[in-house]
Amino acid sequence: KAGVTQTPRYLIKTRGQQVTLSCSPISGHRSVSWYQQTPGQGLQFLFEYFSETQRNKGNFPGRFSGRQFSNSRSEMNVSTLELGDSALYLCATKPVANTGELFFGEGSRLTVL
Amino acid sequence: GIQVEQSPPDLILQEGANSTLRCNFSDSVNNLQWFHQNPWGQLINLFYIPSGTKQNGRLSATTVATERYSLLYISSSQTTDSGVYFCAVDGNTGNQFYFGTGTSLTVIP
Numbered sequence: 001k002a003g004v005t006q007t008p009r010y011l012i013k014t015r016g017q018q019v020t021l022s023c024s025p026i027s028g029h030r031s032v033s034w035y036q037q038t039p040g041q042g043l044q045f046l047f048e049y050f051s052e053t054q055r056n057k058g059n060f061p062g063r064f065s066g067r068q069f070s071n072s073r074s075e076m077n078v079s080t081l082e083l084g085d086s087a088l089y090l091c092a093t094k095p096v097a098n099t100g101e102l103f104f105g106e107g108s109r110l111t112v113l
Numbered sequence: 114g115i116q117v118e119q120s121p122p123d124l125i126l127q128e129g130a131n132s133t134l135r136c137n138f139s140d141s142v143n144n145l146q147w148f149h150q151n152p153w154g155q156l157i158n159l160f161y162i163p164s165g166t167k168q169n170g171r172l173s174a175t176t177v178a179t180e181r182y183s184l185l186y187i188s189s190s191q192t193t194d195s196g197v198y199f200c201a202v203d204g205n206t207g208n209q210f211y212f213g214t215g216t217s218l219t220v221i222p
Contacts, residue, residue, distance in 0.1 A: 031208065037154070043199065043212035056208045088154050092210075099143060101161040102201070102210060107154045 002026065004105035006091050012111045018079040021108045023091030025072050029103070031096060032074040034066060037088040037107075046089075049074055078110075086112045115140045115204050119213035126190050126220050134185040134216045136200030143203055145176050147185050150197045150215070159185070159198075190220045 005024040013019050025032050033048035045058040049068035066076040072093075078085055088107045094100040116139035126132055136145075144163050148156040160167050160174040162183065167174055171190075176183040187194055197217050201210040 033208070033210075035210075035212075042214050043201075045209045045211070048208045050208070058209070090154075090156065092156075101144075101158065102146060103158060104148070104156040109154065 004029075004091055004093050004103055006089075006105035006108050008108060009106065010109050010111075012113060013081050014113050015081055015083060017081050018077060019081060019110060020075055020077045021089055021091075021110075023074045023076075023093070023105060025074070025091075025093035026103055029093035029095050030072050031094045031100075032068055032072060033092045033102075034074070034076050035090045035092065036060075037090060038084075038086070043090070046076065081112045083112050086110060114209075115142065115202055115211040117200055117202055117211050117213035119198075119200055119216050121216060122214065123217045124219070126218065128190060128192060128220055128222050130190050130220075131186070131188045132190060132218070134187070134198055134200075134218075136183040136185070136202075136213055138181050138183075138200075138202045138211075140181070140204060142178065143205060144210075145178075145183055145200065145202045146210075147174055147183070148199045148201065149194075150199060152196065156199065187218075190218075192220045192222055194218060195220050 031050045034046040047057045068074045090107045091105045118137045147159040164178045173186045197215040200213045
């Protein structure tokens with residue numbers, strides 16, 4: 001059974017650009033959430049999607065957005081990149097909405113220059 | 114949100130030694146998981162343990178939900194155990210996990 005797949009794994013952008021990250025969940029998993037990891041702030045929740053609906057959003061500016069497709073794949077977008085957006089972005093999935101074990105992908109490491 | 118505190122923040126062990134990592138949380142939770150972050154950044158599932166005790170080889174974990182803490186035991190540590198260990202909990206909504214700041218473990222030969 002394939003794990004959580006995130007693409008791209010590494011990317012470099014410059015300030016002001018925008019970026020889109022993709023997450024394909026484990027087959028049968030319908031809940032997808034995103035986390036940002038930085039040395040200073042640790043692991044922080046960005047948002048969670050279930051059945052194409054955003055059910056919860058963390059304390060991030062509106063430049064951070066996401067969506068989920070009917071096949072449960074999810075994308076997150078960051079517009080007008082800032083240096084502080086450099087981070088490891090982790091996608092996590094689980095089968096159902098309100099309970100269950102969370103499984104993480106390998107992450108997308110974003111560097112903003 | 115739920116506050117999660119992990120201790121100790123750093124731990125250096127000789128290969129073969131045992132260790133206990135602790136996770137305290139500030140509110141009742143539905144779920145609790147322990148992860149090991151590998152050098153490439155991926156979070157590897159160790160235990161899904163909202164309550165009770167589980168064992169997997171040299172690792173075991175215990176969660177006492179009523180007292181709001183969990184313990185991860187590593188016995189006969191190996192160099193491959195090195196890395197950062199995270200505890201994560203979710204609250205009553207079940208759709209947002211809160212992470213501790215991790216315990217960085219270094220096992221030296």
